[in-house]
Amino acid sequence: MLSADANPREPGADETPSILSKAFDLLRAFNPNERVMTLSELSRASGLPKSTVHRLLARLVELGAVEHHRSGYKIGLGLLQLGSSTPAGYMRDLAMPYLTKLHQWSGQPVHMAVLRQYDVVYLERLTVSDAPASIAAVGARLPANCTAIGKALLAHENLDDLRDFLPSPLPAMTPKSITEIDALIEQLRNVRAEGVARESEESQLGLACMAAPICMHGFAVGAISVAVHPSLPPPPNLTGALRTTAAKIVRELEMGLARGREHWFPREL
DSSP states (O other), X not given: OOOTTOOOSOTTTTSOOOHHHHHHHHHTTOBTTBSSBOHHHHHHHHTOOHHHHHHHHHHHHHHTSEEEETTEEEEOHHHHHHHTTSHHHHHHHHHHHHHHHHHHHHXXXXXXXXXXXXXXXXXXXXXXXXXXXXXXXXXXXXXXXXXXXHHHHHTTSOHHHHHHHSOSSOOOSSTTSOOOHHHHHHHHHHHHHHSOEEEXXXXXXXXXXXXXXXXXXXXXXXXXXXXXOTTSOOOTTHHHHHHHHHHHHHHHHHHHHTTTTGGGSSSOO
């Protein structure tokens, strides 16, 4: 977490962007809705001149970070290889059999995510054919206070410190999002006591979720959730299924870390 007196400005905000910063601006122009983009589209999306984009693309193609695709460009598989090499990727790999079983049992979309600052980053999403379009795609980053999976993660932070660190007001994604810090902290205390988190249309209208943390040594290294329609009853004993699935993932992680991977854990054991 950031300290309470941390400068909210981005590091180097007054400096001329480096070539590396520009390269990342260009890479971030790609998104789930625009997976193949032309040079002109990348220039507009990144805010960089066409000449700069052209030079960057040539080098990124050489490095395997970007690939040619017909008349445009796409993210290269080299980045997929790098992204899958993270400790979070390892956790996702161990969790997949249990996420799949939860998905098959519930018949509903299942998610897995980790906390980064005050956002959740989605590692996995298992959906169903008739599920509504969701903003919680793999790699998506959403405000933690607006999601059940984010609340499950925040609930296992130091809540007294969290009150001072959180941005005020909290970000909102729908009219139902919690934006008052005191209201969120009170809800997080209940989440910690119950072991599951809930939200209904706080991140996306027409969507509700229930989530459980993946806790090791009192720290939530990740969380899982099941999405349902807010007007329909959730699957029976969904709370128990989430807790059981999270516990099985924890056992897999403990066995994996015991094989010489303790330093992959985000905190000292």
